[in-house]
Amino acid sequence: MTSTVASPAPDGTTGQRRPFANRVPDRAFNVLSVVTLSIAALAILYPLYFIVIASVSDPGAVVGGRVWLLPQGFTLDGYERILGDAAIWRGFANSVLYTTVATAISVSLTLAGGYVLSRRDLPGRRTITFFLVITLFFDGGIIPRYLVVQDLGMLNTMWAVVLPGAVAIWNLIIARSFFEMTLPDELREAAQLDGAGDFRFFFTMAVPLAKSLIILLTMIYTVWNWNAFFEALIYLNDPDKYPLQLVLRNILIQSDIASTGNLTGDLESYAETQRIGELIKYGMIVFSTLPLLAAVPFLQKRFQKGALLGAVKN
Amino acid sequence: MTVRATAPSSTTAPIVATAPVGGVSATPAAGTRSYRRRRLRNVVRAWQLYVLLTPALLYFVVFKFWPMYGVQIAFRNFNPVDGFLDSPWVGAAHFERFFNSFQFQDLVENTALLAITNLVVAFPVPIILALLVNQLTSMRFKQFTQTVLYAPTFISTVIVVGMAFVLLSPRSGLINHLLVLTGSDPIFFMAEPEWFRPVYVGTTVWQESGFNMVVYLAALAGIDPNLHEAAKIDGASALQRIRHIDLPGIMPVVSILFILAVGNLLNVGFEKALLLQTPLNVSESQIIQTYVYQTGLQEAQFSYSAAIGLFNSVLNLALLLTFNWVARRFKQNAVI
Numbered sequence: 030m031t032s033t034v035a036s037p038a039p040d041g042t043t044g045q046r047r048p049f050a051n052r053v054p055d056r057a058f059n060v061l062s063v064v065t066l067s068i069a070a071l072a073i074l075y076p077l078y079f080i081v082i083a084s085v086s087d088p089g090a091v092v093g094g095r096v097w098l099l100p101q102g103f104t105l106d107g108y109e110r111i112l113g114d115a116a117i118w119r120g121f122a123n124s125v126l127y128t129t130v131a132t133a134i135s136v137s138l139t140l141a142g143g144y145v146l147s148r149r150d151l152p153g154r155r156t157i158t159f160f161l162v163i164t165l166f167f168d169g170g171i172i173p174r175y176l177v178v179q180d181l182g183m184l185n186t187m188w189a190v191v192l193p194g195a196v197a198i199w200n201l202i203i204a205r206s207f208f209e210m211t212l213p214d215e216l217r218e219a220a221q222l223d224g225a226g227d228f229r230f231f232f233t234m235a236v237p238l239a240k241s242l243i244i245l246l247t248m249i250y251t252v253w254n255w256n257a258f259f260e261a262l263i264y265l266n267d268p269d270k271y272p273l274q275l276v277l278r279n280i281l282i283q284s285d286i287a288s289t290g291n292l293t294g295d296l297e298s299y300a301e302t303q304r305i306g307e308l309i310k311y312g313m314i315v316f317s318t319l320p321l322l323a324a325v326p327f328l329q330k331r332f333q334k335g336a337l338l339g340a341v342k343n
Numbered sequence: 344m345t346v347r348a349t350a351p352s353s354t355t356a357p358i359v360a361t362a363p364v365g366g367v368s369a370t371p372a373a374g375t376r377s378y379r380r381r382r383l384r385n386v387v388r389a390w391q392l393y394v395l396l397t398p399a400l401l402y403f404v405v406f407k408f409w410p411m412y413g414v415q416i417a418f419r420n421f422n423p424v425d426g427f428l429d430s431p432w433v434g435a436a437h438f439e440r441f442f443n444s445f446q447f448q449d450l451v452e453n454t455a456l457l458a459i460t461n462l463v464v465a466f467p468v469p470i471i472l473a474l475l476v477n478q479l480t481s482m483r484f485k486q487f488t489q490t491v492l493y494a495p496t497f498i499s500t501v502i503v504v505g506m507a508f509v510l511l512s513p514r515s516g517l518i519n520h521l522l523v524l525t526g527s528d529p530i531f532f533m534a535e536p537e538w539f540r541p542v543y544v545g546t547t548v549w550q551e552s553g554f555n556m557v558v559y560l561a562a563l564a565g566i567d568p569n570l571h572e573a574a575k576i577d578g579a580s581a582l583q584r585i586r587h588i589d590l591p592g593i594m595p596v597v598s599i600l601f602i603l604a605v606g607n608l609l610n611v612g613f614e615k616a617l618l619l620q621t622p623l624n625v626s627e628s629q630i631i632q633t634y635v636y637q638t639g640l641q642e643a644q645f646s647y648s649a650a651i652g653l654f655n656s657v658l659n660l661a662l663l664l665t666f667n668w669v670a671r672r673f674k675q676n677a678v679i
Contacts, residue, residue: 058581062475063484069472070491073549076510079517094520142399145392152386157396161403166606167660169410170652171632172639176416176427177409193406196399227391256499259614263640274501281505282618310509314502321497329493332557 077322084108084311088304091311107308111316119269120276127261127272128254131191135250136243138196143204144235147212165198171263178264189264190272194257200246207242208235245331252321252328277317281310417650430646437650446634454630454655457540457616458608464544466604469552470597473559474585489560492553503550504618507542508533533619536627543619543628547612555600559593566592598670606663609655631655 083091087102095101111117145151146158174193183189212235220230236243258274265271271279386393412427417437419430441447472492479485495503510517511532519529532538570588579587613632620628629637631651639648 055581059478059480062478066472066475066479066484066488070488073491073495073553076506076517080506080509092515094523138399138402141395145396148392150385150389151392152382152389157400160408164403164407166663167411168610168656169407169412169414170649170656171635172645172649172652173410173413173416173427174406175640176413176421176645177406179423180426181405192402195406196402201399227389227395231391231395252497256497256501258499258501259617263636274499277505278501278618281501282508307509307515310505314505314509318498318502322494325494325497326490328497329490332493332496 077318080311080314084308084315088308091307092304104308106305107312108316110305110309111312116268116276117273117313117316120271120273123270124255124273127187127190128251130187131195131254132247132250134191135195135197135200135254136246139200139204139246139250140236140239140243141231142196143201144208144231144239146201146205147208149214161198161201175263183264185265185267185270187270190257190260193260193264194253197253200249204242204246207239211238241331248328248331255321273317277313280313414649414653414656416646417653419646421646421649433646437647438654440647441651441654446629449626450629450631450634453627454609454632457543457612457630460540461544461547461612462604462608465547465551466601468548469555470559470593472552472556473563473593474589476556477560477563477589478581478585489553489557493557494553495550496554498550500550500615500618503546504615507546507619511542533621534623536624539619539624539627543612543615546615546619558600559596562593562596563589602663602666602670605666606659608662609659 079096082098082100083096084107085103085105086096086100087104090096090101146154146161148154151157178184178189178193181188183192216234217230220234225233256274258272258278261270261272261275262278265275416427416430418432418434419427420433421427421430425431476485476488476492479488509515511519511530513519513529513531513534518532522529530538532542566588571584574584574588609631613630613636616628616630617633617636620633632655635648635652635655638644638651
């Protein structure tokens, strides 16, 4: 015990000279860190909480700065309008469709690719990995990629949203590390002796044993795809095909730019639309974020595992 | 039955033994030719693996390497009929135009300032948070802070920017109500150019610190607890243990994440810059990437914008390689 500490803590000597001196600063440090972290947690939670209570408060009270801890003048007008809006529901449906298709494609490609790259006996494994890693460091850019998507005739179709980001190299690395760590070579050799080819081994052994990896990848890609907006912004021009995030951007961000720019204009005629507009904005944030945030406690553990798996490689 | 009957009993054993091993044992005698043949046979034997890999490879070829190949339009006058390869060659004309344009200096300045401010402010925050969380003695509070700080990872950039617009609104926003309560004038955060960078960096810290904090916590969990126990016995304070055990312990991860952050310095957060951009703050919020988006996709100047994008990518790569080299010199973990 004492021998291990000598090397990593060269300051040990100063500590030894005053063995009890650490008590007080340690407690102070503990209090300080609890306070700091509480403030940090509050900085995350309070804005979210405020948005929730503002979304059900009288817009006048919100604008007047009278909403702090509890909703004022409870109203569900905002949600009524949101839930009654066709464009929002269409965006929601589009997002569900794109996210499902994209996640199914991404998980399949990543799983199969990661498995193959985990095979040390794969001829050319180093070369292939090298070429894949290049894409981490150099990118053709938005414009050439746009032209490729155009060439493929995918503009303004679901595929332009679903395919260009299908495989993330980090997830491929996560999948590869997972298979390297969990599938012993002996298992495969035994299966080979029994006459199972690579297809058969992958589908009947590797995939069923990778359930936790599949869940992890599904969650990563689902969150990613659900939150994506840029592909839709540049590749789609038909508002009927917009995913929720793009609808949100137009409501939350674009409209506010207009109002910021028009503040010098006639406020009276805008008053009512502004009032309702604010309510709708708060409601939209809740409407689109709540499903994911409610799942955080469940998602968190697996995501952390993923962070670990990704780090193991390095 | 009949086969076994006809075969001489003395030879059955060797045949069985050599059949599977034959291919391998034959090689030492022959030279490179048979090595090549054996390699080819291994490739053929692994055909099912290549089939499994093909969809992923196809993705990289089509959506990563094809655009890399297409980046040559930066040196051509692209027109859709001639495509990447046959559009007329103009050499460095687009680069010259960009370097001589009046926006060039502003764009480079805005990009560099935003990237550096963002890195300097947002990079250390998750490290500090992780070190603090790691020292917590109450497991429940530890779990609570981790979950809360991690939560924004799941919130989309659109929503985070939308929240910023709503909460920072000069008339109805929470922050401005607080400002008015403390007696100052409301600030037009989204309309005043000088507020663009603070808002950008602030939202980055709010949204992304939790994710990296978890990565650092994972690294901290890998540190041998005996080191802390022994240091405590020797009278080391919490700060001393952080300084001499935790920090050195997570340095490899810090170094890797730092190099990757630098390598992405000019790319990351471009979407957020675009979302935070308003006609009123454009003088500070126009960075190279948003300019590429504007000239390329909104004004359809494909070659010119591709050249600007290429300039950005090359700059990025140069930064990455430089810091990777520096990390190697200081014997820290390098990425490549």
